[in-house]
Amino acid sequence: METIKDNLLKELAKADTWEAVEKIRVAFLGRQGIITNLNKNVDMRAMNTDTRKAWGRNFNTLKTWAEDAVAAAKANAKITVKANVDLTLPPAPSSLGSVHPISLVQIEIEQIFQGMGFTVGSGIHVESEYYNFSALNIPDDHPAREMQDTFWLTNGQVLRTHTSNMQVRMLQNYGAPLKAIFPGRCFRYEAVDASHENTFYQVEGIMVDHNISIANLIAIMRELLSSVFHQNITVRLRPGYFPFVEPGFELDCQCLICKGHGCKTCKNSGWIELLPCGMIHPKVLAEGKINPDEYTGFAFGLGLTRLAMMKYNIPEIRLFNSGEIDFLKQFVPAIA
């Protein structure tokens, strides 16, 4: 057995490639290998119990020792790599396409609100004057109803000017308590330029329950924005006027670029005007068949198009509907 050991060590010392070591393994430990054969060639029956046991022990020690030696040699041996595969070649064409930037922010917002238990609603674009204006306490003589602000259809309907058209519809359909968001496309009769589009996206949100307060509104908005911008966001409310909320607010967030110290982006104010919101006007609740003495609620409207511009640093609103593939291709469809 010692000779075998010596021979194996000598052989292994000579072998410097993986293939050479493998050959040695076969020679010693293979089915017809020197070590394997040792056991086969011994007549166990001729041995007494003790001798047989001793032989068995020795054989196993040798075999284990040999296997370890081969494994160690293999670990150190060189493996020849076929040189005909160029790892530096570019990958095969990607099978990833792209998803519209609005879809990206919309899905993100939906997931944030779903996490807080808000239902996601759909919305229609062609709307009656009632749901787009009257139900929202927007008076007949409000400038928004005029032709220069609204697309009117020849049948008397309008292209909705905001996602708020769904507020009363949702309240009528689902009743209170309710927490829901409804994203979608909106329209304004407006000349198109770098920062104005006649077709854009918003997400509307409402929460109606017993004792919903302004403090609740601020908290939910802070959660939303902190999730959207992946950092803690400081928000502030200031007075804003919209007929369908009372009181109404403009919600500002501390400028993400200068952290409130004042810079070009925030026009040195330290704040960015982000979204209009407020406590749902009792007339709107009543239109939604909700008793305003029993329930209160808040509503907000976030411009998805504007949010996408902020998040992805897009300077030009016209790009969204341009169909320019060079623009669209940049939005990797990394949707969770």
Added chain:
Amino acid sequence: MKLSLNWLKQYVDLDDLEVKQIANELTMKTAEVEEIHHLAPRMDGIVVAKVEKITSLGDSGNLASVHLGSDEERLTVCAAPNLRPGMFSIFAPSGTILTDGSKVEETVRHGHTSQGILLSPFELGISQYHDGIMDLPADLLPGTPLSRLLPGEDYIIELDNKSITHRPDLWGHYGFARELAAIFERPLKNLVLWDLNTSQHLPLYPLQIDNMELCPGYACIALDNLTPSPSPLSVQWRLYAAGMRSINLLVDLTNYVMLETGQPMHAFDGDYITSVRVAPLARDGAEFTTLDGMKRKMLASDLMIWNQQEPVGVAGVMGGLHSEVTSDTGRILLEAANFQPMTIRRTAVRLNLRTDASIRFEKDLPKSFTTLSIARFLRLCAEAGQTPVLRSRLTCAGAVTDPETVISIPSDYISRYVGENVSGPLIKKILTSLGFTCQEENEMFRVSVPPHRSRRDISIKQDIVEEVARFYGYDNIIPRLPDAAITSYTFNEEHRAEHKLRRFLSQAQGLCEVHGYSWYDDRWLTELDCNLSGPFLTLQNPTSPDKSKLRQSLIPGLLQCIRQNYDKRQEIKLYELGHCYWPENDDGSRERTFLAAVLFQAGDAEITEELFRTAKAIFEDCLRILNVPDFNYQIMDTTLNSWALAASALTVHRAEINIGSAGYLTGPILKAFKKNANIAWLEMDLTALTGTAFPEINYKPQSDFPISWLDISIMFPKAASFKMLETRLDNFRHELVMSREFISFYEGKNLDGDMRSYTFRYVIGSFQRTLTTKDIEEFRTLLLKYLHKNKLELRA
């Protein structure tokens, strides 16, 4: 809206505060401040001057000698249209540095040395107006340094008009002073008024309102013994600071009062006008010349101010030229009225004449502002050195006071609504500082609304909450997440389906998501040789006349994207998820969500078939993803439009309902694209596809025994269609067949031109045993026998 800080300080003491702090508090509590301008004209060396002699220099203006006090005189060449001998103005001698940094040079013009210039408001640096020189009252001493007559500086606080659209009281300085007094907890000084009771013994002025709905109230008074004069410099400064201009004392004072109270006023020439009637014009098409000299086409519904049978003003918008107060008017009729906002707005918008007056009338002004403003005008008139004589009583028609509004609020309501404990005394203190009166009894607040807050602004208890909350400070409200019970969650399957498709198309299939407009572009449809018959939902006011039809397919928009992008690319794959629109009944509509995809590849026409197969695969996979398993195809047998010709597209049905179609472009439509363009498309109606969110799969066990397979290639005429071949193969049945898969087809070299070779793989096996060579051989023999019998020839 522009506010002069000096003006605000007249009513509330703000001397110790920085303008930035004032602006910030206004933004946080009242209305958004957009900008602050510093008004600080350079006045060194600039003095009051009296214009003495004027010599005309023809077209190039006049040579004027100006008197600067003592014996000093200067010559100046001046082209201002309002230059006249005897007038008082302001003079900058040569060498003076003006506000904009430029230096007044001594120049020789037309042979005369100009030793300085008379200044316009613009040159003085207090206004944009540059069409005449400053015109001052004659009670000044020539040579007086300007710095002794004007405050050295002012700050102009510019507000976002949208943020005060519901607050008519904030369209004047006094309203903002009231807010600032409440914000900084300081006393508000009264507006000093003329006592109108002194006119009680005088006769009424002839006044009549024909339509009380359009004109709920009107107040006027006739004045006499007025001396024509320019306004005092301090009045001019404030008008210019607020963005207006100075005309003459009487006109200026109407504007000045408007800038204080928010109530527009008008002064008619008292010699011209003898009575007042307020009534709509009642006939269309009449022309009316407004005091800006423009002829305006009026409508029957426009509300007018009449003198006897003659209209003398467009109510709430602008006065008429003939009754205008000029620089020599000594008698006026002074009016302050209340009009229905909508009628004023309608006329002003139509005439494209949004004046300072009309903008304010649109806000629904308090009625009590009418008499208040008249009393204020008279007081200012006296302060300017005038001694007006009243020729009539203060004459009112309709309502000139506001009904009292009282709002009751449960004591704890405000705290609950805000989400913060606001104490009763604090609530009372805030409301009182804003002019409300507030009493608490039986756990209720009784709040009465002051007349300066209009009906529209404050009418319900939530309005009172706002007043309290904004002064409590929104910043002081601690954010609190709502308490909520755990409830089951209902997903919106429509949204989920859309997002599933997005993932599949964008992540796995490499398509690019596009957004198109919701309307067709008729010019593009014409290029596509497409004549869609409708009926459509149609826009009354489209962005252009050829973009008025709301879309009923997403395909044209996607095709437009293809053409716009294909010059740089060999291959384009696009999709859109969007709404399509149909009319329903006379005044309704129906909307459906569509998914459409368009595939483009440059190359020979032969590749179209493969491109269409890709489109078809995407269609089927979308249906699988939506868990819509059962559907069938039909070749379109009638032409729908230029992209879906008969025999160039398939329609897809599910339980008799059409759920979509897929096809390729051929025929005239291809003229819209370059020659080597191959385009396939698919479109499906997601609204018709309601599958489950997650699949309902029933696992089928595999055989435990090895399976085997057999590939065969069959020759079949291309024109006969794959479908027909498949049907024939379907009739071969054998117990060992586990599946039959189509592998590929081949045409071209070595094959008859009309034939294709289709390769199929038969997977054979058994659930009971391992197949023997004999089993496989027997199967093969049977299959070949079947093919032979059915005249299906194997490829050699």
